[in-house]
Amino acid sequence: MDGRRSHKSHKQALRIRNDHPNQYDESHLKFKRQNITDTLNYPYMAAVIINGRLWCAGAIVDVNWVVTAAHCLNYVLQVSALKSLKNYVKLRVGSALPHEGGVLVDVEGVVRHPKFEEEPVPHADVALLKLSTNLEFTPHVSLIKIYEGTKEPYAQSFVTVSGWGAVKGTDTAFREHTPSLLSARLKIRSHRYCVDAFQLVSGLQITRDFFCASLRNGTRDACLFDAGAPAVQKNKLMGIMSFGPENCGDEHQPAVFIKAFYFRDFVKHTISSYKTTADLIEAMKEVEPELNEKEEYPKDVRIKPQDLPNDII
Incomplete structure (x- = not known):
């Protein structure tokens, strides 16, 4: 592992889904996930x-x-x-x-x-x-029911992640989603592993509300278009994918999920x-109290619920 991307801004060093994708025709970098033909086992x-x-x-x-x-x-x-x-x-x-x-x-x-x-x-x-x-x-x-237990996902256990994320691209350019649903079985990494992986390369602080998951040698991973993808263990929702490193399929920089906990x-x-x-x-x-029929572009429509339980982030 080296610090080749440490000079980039935080936003550049993360896979965050904000913009329309560019299209890339050539593809030589690939990693494997199981192809799903229907949602019978993934109805959620x-x-x-x-x-x-x-x-x-x-x-x-x-x-x-x-x-x-x-x-x-x-x-x-x-x-x-x-x-x-x-x-x-x-x-x-x-x-x-x-x-x-x-x-x-x-x-x-x-x-x-x-x-x-x-x-x-x-x-x-x-x-x-x-x-x-x-x-x-x-x-x-x-x-799918959300995990209700008091114990957080433990390291070395596995979660199944499903989505339409990219599986091929040119160098770091993973820009095309897959035509059909895919799934991957990823290993949860320790919090220390996750902290070190992102702090050393990108200088980013990974807090306790996240867990990381990947597979050895990066043969399976979550990628672009997988944001929001559910991570499931024993038929319970354990987390949803938030972000990942710039390179998909990098064992040393796993995908990052926000814990259902x-x-x-x-x-x-x-x-x-x-x-x-x-x-x-x-x-x-x-x-947005000023929103009316003539206004077309409000800043945001985020709601801030009042009186949330104290254990919410």
């Missing part, structure tokens, strides 16, 4: 589609709520007015293909964690997407607070 998966493009992954946690990474919404919250949010953001569920099959559902509202920060390292990087309609659960569409109360509070879409829309309008 949701493809986050923004402006017609696959943007991130998410997990169904209630009949009309999907959890994903908060930074995935940075782009749309800068260009989409509240009244037209559903024209920009949609979710596809029940299909291994992000652009066909299953059910395509509009997103009516977004609730980002009240303490979400993107720099220098994403913090509280979790958001909930409120669907415009309740999902009809089937063998291919269902929720730290965001589950936020999820519970949000779902119980906004029973209907109308409730959520009104709350969003309160955040």
Whole structure:
């Protein structure tokens, strides 16, 4: 391991999904993940589609709520007015293909964690997407329960991560998502391993709300378009992918996930607070009190729920 990327800014040294991808035709760098033909074993998966493009992954946690990474919404919250949010953001569920099959559902509202920060390292990087309609659960569409235990994920155990992340690219350029859902079984690394991996190369501080996972020799990894991807262990949601290093498939700089242990109360509070879409829309309008029919580009529509439990980040 060396410090070749230490001169770059923090943002340059992280894989964070904010911008439209460039296209790269040639590809010689690859790593392996299992190809999934349907969602029968992954019914909780949701493809986050923004402006017609696959943007991130998410997990169904209630009949009309999907959890994903908060930074995935940075782009749309800068260009989409509240009244037209559903024209920009949609979710596809029940299909291994992000652009066909299953059910395509509009997103009516977004609730980002009240303490979400993107720099220098994403913090509280979790958001909930409120669907415009309740999902009809089937063998291919269902929720995943969030881990409720008191013990955090332990090092050397494995999590299954699924998503549409890139698996090939040119040098560091992983820019094309896969056409079908993929999964990888990754080993959770110790907190010390994670801290050292990012501090030595990028000077970044990895806090206790994260865990890292990778596989020896980097043969399996999470990559671009995998932000928000669920990490699952024993049929429980253990975390969602937040960010990773510049190079996909780098054993020494694993993918980084926010622990369910730290965001589950936020999820519970949000779902119980906004029973209907109308409730959520009104709350969003309160955040942007000057928003009206003539305004098209509010700064943000993040909600800051009050009276959250003390153990939330």
